[in-house]
Structure formats: structure tokens, C-alpha cells
Amino acid sequence: MQIILNEIIRIAKSIYLSEDELVKIQKKYKFSTADIALLKGVNITIENIIEPRMSYVLAEDDFVEEIIGCKPDKKYAVACVSLGGVIDELSNVYLKAKEVMIPTIIDDICMEIMAKAYSIMAGDISKRYGLWVKSYMFPGDQIPLFSSKNIISYLKEENVSCNDLYILNPIKSVAMFMELTGTECEKGHLKVCDSCSNTKCIYRNT
Numbered sequence: 001m002q003i004i005l006n007e008i009i010r011i012a013k014s015i016y017l018s019e020d021e022l023v024k025i026q027k028k029y030k031f032s033t034a035d036i037a038l039l040k041g042v043n044i045t046i047e048n049i050i051e052p053r054m055s056y057v058l059a060e061d062d063f064v065e066e067i068i069g070c071k072p073d074k075k076y077a078v079a080c081v082s083l084g085g086v087i088d089e090l091s092n093v094y095l096k097a098k099e100v101m102i103p104t105i106i107d108d109i110c111m112e113i114m115a116k117a118y119s120i121m122a123g124d125i126s127k128r129y130g131l132w133v134k135s136y137m138f139p140g141d142q143i144p145l146f147s148s149k150n151i152i153s154y155l156k157e158e159n160v161s162c163n164d165l166y167i168l169n170p171i172k173s174v175a176m177f178m179e180l181t182g183t184e185c186e187k188g189h190l191k192v193c194d195s196c197s198n199t200k201c202i203y204r205n206t
Helices: 019-028 033-049 061-068 086-096 101-129 147-154
Strands: 009-012 053-058 075-082 132-137 173-181
Touching: 009 101, 019 033, 019 101, 033 086, 033 101, 053 101, 061 147, 075 101, 075 147, 086 101, 101 132, 101 173, 147 173
Parallel strands: none
Antiparallel strands: 009 053, 053 075, 075 173, 132 173
16 A cells, blocks of 8 residues: 555544443443443533544654654554543633532543544554554653644644643643554454553543
8 A cells, every 4th residue: 555654644533432331431440330320421511512523644754753752663643532622611610610520521522522532543454554543642651741842743734732731721621642553453453552551541441
């Protein structure tokens, strides 16, 4: 397959969680069985307002070197995922009312939607370029925190911005590097938590 650097791929696609996935969220984040109806209700609200947008590009070596500090001997894509600003506004409404549980549910559901977005991008990369995601690299973890701003600029993002503290807006947005390989993974693309060194993260899939 022909590999084209600097070809920015943008994906806008609806992402939904099934009832089975909501049950898994209930167990994973230790909600009570009585909370499943609330989870379903919040999920329906999120489905109606969420605006998932994904973008990625196969990065040039010079840009990768600028971030990792050495000449790369692997292929990388840089990517951004955002769920839109309306979801932030919804969380703020409940937080201002000193309602904590629903914003927590929103965060948990959005984490799972983000993970599905990573899968969508990984699938698109393998279909388009015949490459597979070997690892995810996040600013402040495997790559420097300042790289958030570099990635947003490199992708020419119009819907996501990064301030001087390297905080993305909308808040439900993530910038990342993806290490790529020409060898198909046995279990599909790597799970995002397998790449992260934060073993104490409350969202971690163990």
C-alpha cells in the first residue's frame, strides 16, 4: 500500500455503547446494580449531544525527532480525539448544582467512548495503510507534556485548542502518538491501557 505522509485523515462518526457495554461499565467502575437505569439514562443523553471527531496523520521523521529527542527507527502516527464541547457544558451544569455522581458517570462513559474511537482510528490505519497500532504514547507519560500543543498544530486542528498549560479544549479531548508496525497484532490493535505506565489510574483496564 502507498504510504502518504502529511495526509491528514479526519473521521466524524457516531459512537454508541451497547447495553452489554453499560453493564461492563457498571461492574468496572463499581456502580451498584440499582445504578444501571441511571447509566442508561445518562448514556442516552450523551448519545444525543456528543460530537466524536478523530484525526490522525502519519508523521514525518523530523517531527517525531522533535518530540522524542532522537531519530525514529519506527513509524508513528499522531492523532487527536475529541468528543466536543457540549459534553463539557453538560458536566458543568451538574457540578454547579453540586451533583457529583452524574458528572462521574459522564466521565466514565466518555472514557469508554474514547477507547472505541482509538479502535476506529486503528482500524482505519490498518485498512488504509496496512499498518497496525503497536502502542499509544500520551503527553505527560511516554512523550513530553508540551507535545500536546505540537500535535494539535501539526494536525491543523480547528475544533481543538491547547493553552499554555497544555490543557486541551474541549476537555474531553486527547492528543497522542501511535507507534505503528507492519506486523498484524494477533488480537487486533493494542488496548490503550497496555501502553500506559499509570498503573494506579482509576480508569485502567486490568
